[in-house]
Amino acid sequence: MASISLSLPPTDTPEPIRPVLHASPLSVARDLADRFVQTAAERDARGGTPKAERDVLRASGLLALSIPTVHGGLGANWRTTLDVVRMLASADSSLAHVFGFHHLMLATARLFGSPAQWQALFEQTSRHRWFWGNALNPLDERTVGHPRSAWFEFSGQKSFCSGALDSEMLIVSARDAQTRAFLVAAVPAQRSGISIAEDWNNFGQRQTDSGSVTFEQVRVEHHEILSNPGPLSSPFACLRPLIAQLILTNIYLGIGEAAFDDARHYTLKEARPWPASQVASTGEDPYILGQYGEFWLGLEAARALADRAAARLDEAWSRGTRLTAAERGEVALAIASAKVVAAQTGLDICTRMFDVAGARATHGELRLDRHWRNLRTHTLHDPLAYKIRELGEWALNRTYPTPSFYS
Incomplete structure (x- = not known):
């Protein structure tokens, strides 16, 4: 065990539990x-x-x-x-x-x-x-860290705190009231003064608990502040936003694959051929076949780009603190490319799936619209237009994306 005193949440488990999987x-x-x-x-x-x-x-x-x-x-x-x-x-x-x-x-x-x-x-x-849950949200700067003699006092709110409810630990952020430095800390979710609201009611990603967290004079010890090396302090530390982007990419891709599979089921099992098609089954309709060809090409491209990006992330991760800015830039380009294609392909499939699945697929209990709602909710938090502009900067000017919490 590393030798450091941490203010950790209570546990009823005195002995170590090592995760054991009986399969891959x-x-x-x-x-x-x-x-x-x-x-x-x-x-x-x-x-x-x-x-x-x-x-x-x-x-x-x-x-x-x-x-x-x-x-x-x-x-x-x-x-x-x-x-x-x-x-x-x-x-x-x-x-x-x-x-x-x-x-x-x-x-x-x-x-x-x-x-x-x-x-x-x-x-x-x-x-x-x-x-672990999230209460970092760098765009929401309402939480302020007031320096005390041996700790910080966090007060304020954070929005879009995905997974904060029912988590034992949180990553939280605040602005230093004196220096305006960006503070990031790891604290127990049940710490006195932390209130996690059940106020997430968006039309998509409905069980992510991405609502708000309120901090009321929360004591955060100096050793809980992640300041060495600190946020975005080196090319290696700047992998954090890229990991976030690639996690989202794979969520987008999974949603697109789910929408494809659901559409295929209803096309083959429930939909009826349109009379003018003069075919015996919907699966023979040339217009429907053409749409599935487009869906498949989009998914194959997204899968290839996502897998390539993951391989480059693993290579960069293995470099550790030896990672250079240029090497980090290459990972950023690979992930941005994968994210744009996964988002565009997923939104296309989630929208057009009903064209090929038929009217029966719109039955309310199926809630197949959730695929579009989930993906639409996610993709609004990081506009694709800015990702495409970053790729354009590289394509034309050979300029890598500037590291930030979103690039």
Whole structure:
């Protein structure tokens, strides 16, 4: 155990619990996806916290997927972790969202914190099966950190705090009241003064609990601040936003694949050929076949780009602090390309799926519109136009994207 005193949440588990999988992570994820998809439509209608499903994720051992084995985890690389995110998203994009962001929060501790900090947090997460939630949101600067003699006092609010409810730990951010420096900390979700609201009621991603968190004179110890090396302090630390972007890319891709599969089912099983087509089955309609060809090409391109981006992320991750700005820039371009194609392809399929699935696919209980609602909700938080402009800057001027929390 790394030697550092952390203010950690209480636990009733005195002995270490090492995650043990009796199958590969992808096999476990496939079993979970098969289970989650059975109730996805009903839970989409209900909204709220998917408590039972989050507990299933805890019990699965997959919350330790990206944690190195030396710290009690499963030691998966980013390609495997992202494949699991994509697989879960093909069943339930809300659960994929909170699962992916859990691993993003762990990466945040790794990239922004000292070895003593992140090693202790990794080991505790593995041991106690902690879930991590997000309260960072760099665009929402209403939370201020007031310096005290030996700690900071955080007060304010944060919006779009995905997965904060039912999580043991949070990554939170604030602006230093004196220096305006951007502070990032790892704190227990049940810390006195933290109030997590059940106010997420958007039309998509309805079980991500992406609502608000209020901080009322929350004591944050200096050793909980991730300041060594700190946020976006080096090319390696600047991988954090790229990991976030690639997690979203794989969620988009999983949603697109789910919409494709649902459309295909209704085209083959429920839809009737249009009289003017003069074919015996909908599967022979040349116009429908043409649309499926377009869907397939889009998905194949998105899959290839997402897999290439994951490979480049793993290469960059292995470089550690030796990573150069140019190497980081290459990863940024690969991820931006994958994200744009995954988003555009997914939105196209989620919109046009009803053209090929037929009128029966619009039955309210099926809630197949959730695919479009989920993807539309996600893609609005980071406009594609700016991603395309970044790619244009590279294509024309050979300028890498400037590191930020969104590029």
